[in-house]
Amino acid sequence: MPVNPLIVIPVKDFGVAKSRLAGVLPAGRRAALARRLCERTLRFCRRRLPDHDLLVVTASPAIAALARRHGARVLEEPRAAGLSVAARRAAAWSRRHGYTAQLVIPADIARLDEGEIRHLLAARPAGAGVVICPASDGGTNALLTSPPDALPFRFGERSSEAHRESARRLGLPCRVIELEHLRFDLDTPDDLGALDALIQRQGGDTPQELTRLWNLCSNRPAMTPEAAWLTMP
Ligand SMILES: Nc1nc2c(ncn2[C@@H]2O[C@H](COP(=O)(O)OP(=O)(O)OP(=O)(O)O)[C@@H](O)[C@H]2O)c(=O)[nH]1
Ligand SMILES: O=C(O)[C@H](O)COP(=O)(O)O
Structure with a gap:
């Protein structure tokens, strides 16, 4: 019987992710960012x-393979039906596999x-019980549920309030x-x-991982040769 909560990472197909950035980033860059x-x-x-233990929930066989290479278990969805459905599927899986709690963290x-x-x-x-870390926009960026299916998942706009209300x-x-x-x-x-x-404020103290993300998101010239990563398949 596993003792620690299962960590659940739901992952949408990279080709359709980050659609809210469509106005500022071309499709290839959005997929690379995701x-x-x-x-x-x-x-x-x-x-x-x-x-x-780590569980990735995805409808994409390519992401499933990537997750396995990183040592994660995989729950393949028949089709992407939104974050709440993915979290619910994960909770049923967690229960079946004897986990007493799960922590959902989005991959963004x-x-x-x-x-x-x-x-x-x-x-x-x-x-x-539940533990919530709200997102800056009122969403939920981490949701620990004990047992895994303690409440109905209501990800989306203002979901941290919705999750709190369900718990109440x-x-x-x-x-x-916070x-x-x-x-x-x-x-x-x-x-x-x-x-x-954030990067301007931190200057030379910026962690490399943030600089790499910035390079993917920015239309300015890359700060390091890391942007070469974009050309990888
Ligand atoms: N398995 C699974 N994961 C999802 C689904 N929808 C969103 N996610 C994941 O949930 C997390 C938060 O996603 P969102 O911010 O809602 O979606 P996004 O693709 O990042 O961005 P938008 O297209 O702009 O909504 C990310 O890790 C997504 O990959 C889904 O239907 N199934
Ligand atoms: O509550 C939500 O939906 C979460 O914040 C994750 O979604 P987001 O990445 O769209 O904020």
């Missing part, structure tokens, strides 16, 4: 959270920080934790502006 975000999320979980967080994720995991109530109605203990990095996902042109501002 792929980069996904790969670094998988690498982060593998390296920093090796004590947690600008900067993943082990301390933040561990803080969130440590906030898990002793019995049934169900009488579940609920902790909302985490500086985890609240920042890359969805809209404004988010790219925020990434740009």
